[in-house]
Amino acid sequence: MTKAIEVSGVSVRYNVNGEPALKDVSFDIDEGEFVLLVGRTGSGKSTLLNTINGVIPHIINAQSEGSVRVYGKDPKTTPLKDLSQIIGTVYQTPEDQIFSLIVEDDVAFGPENLALPSDEIRKRVDDAIGLVNLQGKKRFPTFLLSGGQKQRLVIADALAMRPKIMILDEPTSMLDSLGTSEVFSTLKKLRDEYGMTIIMAEHKVERVLGLVDRLILIHDRTVAIDKPIRQALMEDLNSYGIEEPQISFLYKKIDPGASMAPITVDEFLEKEAGFASFASGRHLQVEDALPPSGDPVVEFKDVSFMYEKSKNYVLEKMNFVIKKGEYVSVVGPNGSGKTTALRLIAGLQKPTLGDVRLMGISVSKIKRLDYSSLVGYVFQDPDQMLFNSTVLAEVEFTLRLRGMGKKEADKIAEGVLDLFSLRSYRDENPHRLSVGQRRLLSLAAVLVNKPKILLLDEPTRGLDWRTGEEVLDFVGQLVREQGETVITVSHNMKQASDHSSRMIVFYNGSVVADGDPRSVFSLSLEHPEWSLVPPQVFQLSARVKTEPAAIKVDEIEPLLQEYRSYSGHRTPRCPS
Amino acid sequence: MNIALLWALSIFLIVAGPFLTIYLIWKIIGFRGYMSLFQFVEGKSFLYRLDPRVKILLAIIITTVSAFTIWWISGIFLIAMLSLYFFTVEPMSKYRIVVPLTIATFLGTAWNEAFFTTPSLLVELFGADNFLLLFPSQFQLIGAYGLSFQGFFYGLQIAFRAAAAITSGFLLVFTSSPADILRSLEKSKVPIELGFALIVAVIAIPKILESSMTILDAMRVRGFDFGPAKSRNPKVLLSKFYQQLKAVLMATASIIIWTLKGAENIAISADLRGFRASKYRTYYREIKFGRQDWFATLLLILLFLIGVYLSGAGYGPLAYNPRHRR
Numbered sequence: 073m074t075k076a077i078e079v080s081g082v083s084v085r086y087n088v089n090g091e092p093a094l095k096d097v098s099f100d101i102d103e104g105e106f107v108l109l110v111g112r113t114g115s116g117k118s119t120l121l122n123t124i125n126g127v128i129p130h131i132i133n134a135q136s137e138g139s140v141r142v143y144g145k146d147p148k149t150t151p152l153k154d155l156s157q158i159i160g161t162v163y164q165t166p167e168d169q170i171f172s173l174i175v176e177d178d179v180a181f182g183p184e185n186l187a188l189p190s191d192e193i194r195k196r197v198d199d200a201i202g203l204v205n206l207q208g209k210k211r212f213p214t215f216l217l218s219g220g221q222k223q224r225l226v227i228a229d230a231l232a233m234r235p236k237i238m239i240l241d242e243p244t245s246m247l248d249s250l251g252t253s254e255v256f257s258t259l260k261k262l263r264d265e266y267g268m269t270i271i272m273a274e275h276k277v278e279r280v281l282g283l284v285d286r287l288i289l290i291h292d293r294t295v296a297i298d299k300p301i302r303q304a305l306m307e308d309l310n311s312y313g314i315e316e317p318q319i320s321f322l323y324k325k326i327d328p329g330a331s332m333a334p335i336t337v338d339e340f341l342e343k344e345a346g347f348a349s350f351a352s353g354r355h356l357q358v359e360d361a362l363p364p365s366g367d368p369v370v371e372f373k374d375v376s377f378m379y380e381k382s383k384n385y386v387l388e389k390m391n392f393v394i395k396k397g398e399y400v401s402v403v404g405p406n407g408s409g410k411t412t413a414l415r416l417i418a419g420l421q422k423p424t425l426g427d428v429r430l431m432g433i434s435v436s437k438i439k440r441l442d443y444s445s446l447v448g449y450v451f452q453d454p455d456q457m458l459f460n461s462t463v464l465a466e467v468e469f470t471l472r473l474r475g476m477g478k479k480e481a482d483k484i485a486e487g488v489l490d491l492f493s494l495r496s497y498r499d500e501n502p503h504r505l506s507v508g509q510r511r512l513l514s515l516a517a518v519l520v521n522k523p524k525i526l527l528l529d530e531p532t533r534g535l536d537w538r539t540g541e542e543v544l545d546f547v548g549q550l551v552r553e554q555g556e557t558v559i560t561v562s563h564n565m566k567q568a569s570d571h572s573s574r575m576i577v578f579y580n581g582s583v584v585a586d587g588d589p590r591s592v593f594s595l596s597l598e599h600p601e602w603s604l605v606p607p608q609v610f611q612l613s614a615r616v617k618t619e620p621a622a623i624k625v626d627e628i629e630p631l632l633q634e635y636r637s638y639s640g641h642r643t644p645r646c647p648s
Numbered sequence: 649m650n651i652a653l654l655w656a657l658s659i660f661l662i663v664a665g666p667f668l669t670i671y672l673i674w675k676i677i678g679f680r681g682y683m684s685l686f687q688f689v690e691g692k693s694f695l696y697r698l699d700p701r702v703k704i705l706l707a708i709i710i711t712t713v714s715a716f717t718i719w720w721i722s723g724i725f726l727i728a729m730l731s732l733y734f735f736t737v738e739p740m741s742k743y744r745i746v747v748p749l750t751i752a753t754f755l756g757t758a759w760n761e762a763f764f765t766t767p768s769l770l771v772e773l774f775g776a777d778n779f780l781l782l783f784p785s786q787f788q789l790i791g792a793y794g795l796s797f798q799g800f801f802y803g804l805q806i807a808f809r810a811a812a813a814i815t816s817g818f819l820l821v822f823t824s825s826p827a828d829i830l831r832s833l834e835k836s837k838v839p840i841e842l843g844f845a846l847i848v849a850v851i852a853i854p855k856i857l858e859s860s861m862t863i864l865d866a867m868r869v870r871g872f873d874f875g876p877a878k879s880r881n882p883k884v885l886l887s888k889f890y891q892q893l894k895a896v897l898m899a900t901a902s903i904i905i906w907t908l909k910g911a912e913n914i915a916i917s918a919d920l921r922g923f924r925a926s927k928y929r930t931y932y933r934e935i936k937f938g939r940q941d942w943f944a945t946l947l948l949i950l951l952f953l954i955g956v957y958l959s960g961a962g963y964g965p966l967a968y969n970p971r972h973r974r
C-alpha cells in the first residue's frame with residue numbers, strides 16, 4: 073500500500089519558549105484511507121492538519137521538529153502551490169473560503185492561478201462541480217447557496233486542484249443537519265468512487281461512523297489512540313472528552329471485553345442476535361417528566377410573521393404555551409422558522425398577525441430595557457454577541473445601562489464570571505478567549521441580568537462534546553434549581569432528549585408536533601420530511617420493541633446488564 | 649426675525665439636507681436593497697455581454713461629458729441610463745434602488761449647493777439673487793450664505809450631473825460580475841493582488857453589513873434602545889446621543905476584529921489554491937473585445953467628441969441662464 077502521509081516524531085511550538093502545541097506525534101496513512109481525527113478543542117488537531125498541508129510553516133509561523141512526508145514530499149520545503157495540488161484543504165467557515173459571486177468562477181480560481189490553458193480549466197471545473205453535485209448551479213450566485221451547498225462548493229474549489237488527499241478541519245461545525253449530511257455523503261463518494269485519501273477533524277463522531285476507517289485521538293498534545301474505528305470505539309472515549317456513539321457505548325455494557333464495537337443498530341443486532349427477542353416487549357423503567365404546572369411564561373396566539381418586503385409567511389398561525397420551569401427544545405429542518413420564533417420572543421421583531429405574550433403581557437407593550445431582565449437571548453455565533461473591550465465590561469454591560477454604579481456592577485459581574493470559571497480573564501479582550509470560553513461568556517453576559525426566560529440558539533455549535541455537555545448541564549441546573557424557563561433551538565437529538573423535557577417540531581412555519589421527546593420521536597418515524605434523526609438508543613429500542621422505547625442510555629442500561637448475565641460472555645465476530 | 653430663531657432655522661436647513669437624504673435612502677431602499685448592490689446575478693441581454701472595460705469607459709465618458717456641458721445634456725444622459733436598466737435582470741428591483749438613490753442625490757446635492765454657492769456667482773449666472781432666507785453672517789465662515797431661488801436652481805443643475813454619473817456607474821455593477829471586471833482589468837495589466845483585494849472587498853461588504861445588523865440586535869437584546877429619546881430635556885438627549893455613539897463605536901471595533909480574523913482565513917485559503925503561483929493568471933471565460941465592444945467604444949468616443957463640440961458651441965457647463973445667453 074502506498075503511503076500517502078507519513079508523520080514521524082512531530083512536535084510543534086508556536087513560541088520558542090512556550091508550551092508545545094504538539095508533542096511527538098507519529099502515524100502513517102495509506103492511500104485511500106479515511107481517517108477521523110478527534111480531540112477536544114485546543115488539543116492540537118488544527119496544528120497537526122496545518123503541519124501536514126504546509127500552512128505551517130509557509131503561512132503560520134511555528135517551529136516544528138520531526139518529519140512529515142506527503143507522497144514523499146516534505147511540506148516544509150515544498151512550495152504551497154505544489155503542495156496544494158497534492159492536498160486540498162477545507163476549513164470550518166465556508167464564507168472565508170469563497171471569493172467569487174458565481175459558483176463556477178470560484179471553482180475556476182485555483183486552476184486560473186496555475187495559469188492552465190482555458191479548456192483544461194473548463195474541464196476541471198466541470199469535473200469538480202459534478203463530484204459535489206452542484207451541476208444545476210454552475211452560474212448560480214454564491215451568496216444564495218445554503219450552508220451545505222457552500223461547503224460543497226469549497227470542496228469543489230479544492231478538488232479543482234486535482235489533489236490526492238483531502239484535509240478537512242471541522243467542516244460541518246457551522247452547518248445545520250441537512251448541510252452536514254450533504255458534506256458527509258460527498259466525502260463518502262469521493263472515497264468510495266475515487267479512492268481519495270481523507271483526514272477529517274470532527275466532533276460529530278456518531279454521524280461519521282459509517283464513513284471512516286480509522287480513528288486517531290489527540291489528547292494532551294499527542295496521539296492517545298490510533299486504531300481502526302470499531303476497535304477505537306471499545307476505548308473509553310468519554311474520559312477523553314470525546315463524544316461516544318450511543319450504540320457502541322451500549323454494546324460495551326454487554327461485552328466490555330470485545331475487541332470491536334458495532335457502529336450501527338443493524339450491526340449491533342447482528343452481533344447480538346439474541347437481543348432482539350430478549351428485549352421484545354420488555355418493560356423499561358423510565359421517569360417521565362411531570363406535566364408543567366407553573367404559570368404561562370411564553371404564549372403564541374395565532375402568530376403569523378412575514379419579513380418586510382417579503383411575500384411569504386415564515387411563521388403561520390402558530391400556537392403554543394410554555395410554562396415556568398419548562399426546558400423546551402425547538403427542532404425542525406432549517407428554514408422552518410425556529411430562529412424567527414426566538415426573535416419574536418426576544419422582541420427583535422413584532423408579529424405580523426396574532427399576539428406574543430411574555431408573562432401575560434403582550435410584547436408590544438414591553439420596553440427595551442425591561443426586556444433584558446425578562447429574556448436572555450444567546451445567539452448562534454457567540455462572536456456576534458461580544459462587543460465590549462474586556463470580559464468584565466461585557467458581563468456588566470446591561471447592569472451599567474440600567475444605571476448601576478461601577479463598584480456594584482463589578483461585584484455582581486465577577487460573581488457570575490466565577491460560576492463559569494472565567495474570573496481570571498476579567499481584563500482580557502473577549503476575542504482572545506477560546507471558542508468554548510466565548511460561548512460561556514455570551515451565556516454569562518445574558519444570565520447576569522437574571523432573565524426569567526433563556527433563549528439559546530444552538531448553544532453547542534462548534535463546541536467539543538465535553539464543553540457542550542458542561543454548558544447544557546449548567547443550563548439544566550438553572551432550570552431545576554431556579555425555575556428558569558429555557559427554550560433552545562437544537563439540531564442534536566441526543567442533547568435534546570437528554571436535557572429537555574419537551575420538544576416542539578417546526579416544519580414550514582407551523583408547529584407539527586409538541587410533546588415529550590419520546591412521543592415526538594415515535595411520531596417522527598412516520599415523518600422523514602422533518603429531518604429528525606432520533607438518538608441511536610431510541611432507534612435500537614424501537615427496533616427491538618421495548619415498552620416504551622428508550623430515549624436515554626440509562627433507561628435501557630438495566631436491560632442490557634440483564635442480557636449480559638443471561639447470555640454470558642460471547643466472542644464477537646467482526647462484521648465482514 | 650428673532651435672531652435665535654434665525655440661527656436655529658439656519659442650522660436645521662444645513663443639517664437637514666444630508667440627514668434627510670440618508671434617512672430616505674435607508675427607509676426606501678432598506679438594508680436588503682443595499683445588500684443587493686453587492687450581489688451580482690447574471691442575465692442575457694447585450695448589457696451582460698459587453699466587456700466590463702467598455703462599461704467602465706461608459707461611466708468615465710458620461711461623467712466627463714456631463715461635467716463640461718450644459719445641464720440638460722446630463723438630463724438626457726440620466727434618462728438614457730435609466731432606460732438601459734430595462735435590459736437588466738429583474739429591472740424593477742434595480743429601479744427600486746436606483747430611483748430613490750437618484751432622488752436622494754438630487755436632494756442632497758441641490759440642497760447643499762444651494763446654500764454654499766456665493767451670491768456673486770449667482771448674480772453672474774442668473775442676473776440676480778433673491779434670497780428667501782439669509783443666514784446669519786457668521787455662517788459665511790463655513791461658506792454658507794442662505795436659501796435663494798437661484799441657488800436652489802443652480803443646485804439642481806449640478807445634481808443632474810451627479811445623477812448621470814452615478815447611474816452610469818451602477819450599470820457596471822449591475823451587469824458585470826466582480827470576477828469578470830477583475831479579469832478584464834488584469835488583461836489590461838492591473839496587478840493580480842490589487843484585483844484580488846478589490847474582489848474580496850466587494851464580497852466582504854454584504855458580510856460586514858449583515859454582521860453589523862446582528863451586533864446591533866445583540867445590543868438590543870441586552871437592553872440597548874436605539875430609538876429616539878422620549879424626553880425634551882437636552883441633558884437626557886445629549887446623554888442618549890453619547891450612549892448611541894459609544895454603542896456604534898463598540899460595534900464597529902467588534903466588526904473590524906471579526907473582519908480581520910476572517911481576512912487571515914481568506915489569505916490562507918487563497919494561498920492554498922495557488923494564488924500567485926504564477927505571475928499572470930489565465931481565464932476560463934473568454935473576455936475578449938468583440939465586435940459589439942469595438943462598436944460601443946466607437947460610439948462612446950463619438951459621444952465624447954460631440955460633447956467637446958457642444959461645449960465649445962455655447963452649451964458649456966455654465967448654468968442655464970434664462971436672462972442672457974452667451
